[in-house]
Amino acid sequence: MKVCSECNAVFDGRKWRSTPETDRHGVAVLEKTLCTACKRMRDKVVLGTVHLDGEVIASRSGEILRMIRHEEEIERARNHTSRILDIHSSGQKMTIRTVNSLLAIHIAKQFKQAFKGRIDIFKDSPGHRPRSKQDEGTISVKWMQNPQKQD
Numbered sequence: 780m781k782v783c784s785e786c787n788a789v790f791d792g793r794k795w796r797s798t799p800e801t802d803r804h805g806v807a808v809l810e811k812t813l814c815t816a817c818k819r820m821r822d823k824v825v826l827g828t829v830h831l832d833g834e835v836i837a838s839r840s841g842e843i844l845r846m847i848r849h850e851e852e853i854e855r856a857r858n859h860t861s862r863i864l865d866i867h868s869s870g871q872k873m874t875i876r877t878v879n880s881l882l883a884i885h886i887a888k889q890f891k892q893a894f895k896g897r898i899d900i901f902k903d904s905p906g907h908r909p910r911s912k913q914d915e916g917t918i919s920v921k922w923m924q925n926p927q928k929q930d
């Protein structure tokens with residue numbers, strides 16, 4: 780079995796999975812490599828972008844960041860590649876880049892659920908070319924707390 784040297788995920792021949800604790804007897808036969816998620820993190824392969832815009836971003840930033848990391852944790856347990864590459868914020872705007880497209884949608888939906896507002900989902904940013912049949916494509920999601928206040 781292969782094991783990712785970054786995050787200890789294991790490859791069972793079909794799919795990368797997060798492991799809870801590595802079995803003591805398993806370690807010796809494991810081959811160290813990098814899993815899909817860690818490769819994407821290293822190469823900064825951005826498949827999802829979330830743009831958040833709302834006063835809660837500025838007024839409750841600590842809580843907001845915990846909420847985003849919590850969502851990442853939940854999604855990561857379901858799909859190993861659900862990871863956040865980076866988070867940037869300025870005033871009441873925040874941008875989250877993910878290496879998995881579905882994670883971006885899940886994060887935006889969390890905001891709609893918690894603070895209402897509106898989300899818009901845009902698939903495949905211009906210039907995106909599918910690399911393979913398994914290519915999940917890129918997603919960008921925008922959440923606005925007060926859409927009517929815009930413009």
Ligand SMILES: [Zn+2]
Nearest residue numbers: 783786814817
């Ligand atoms: Zn890994």
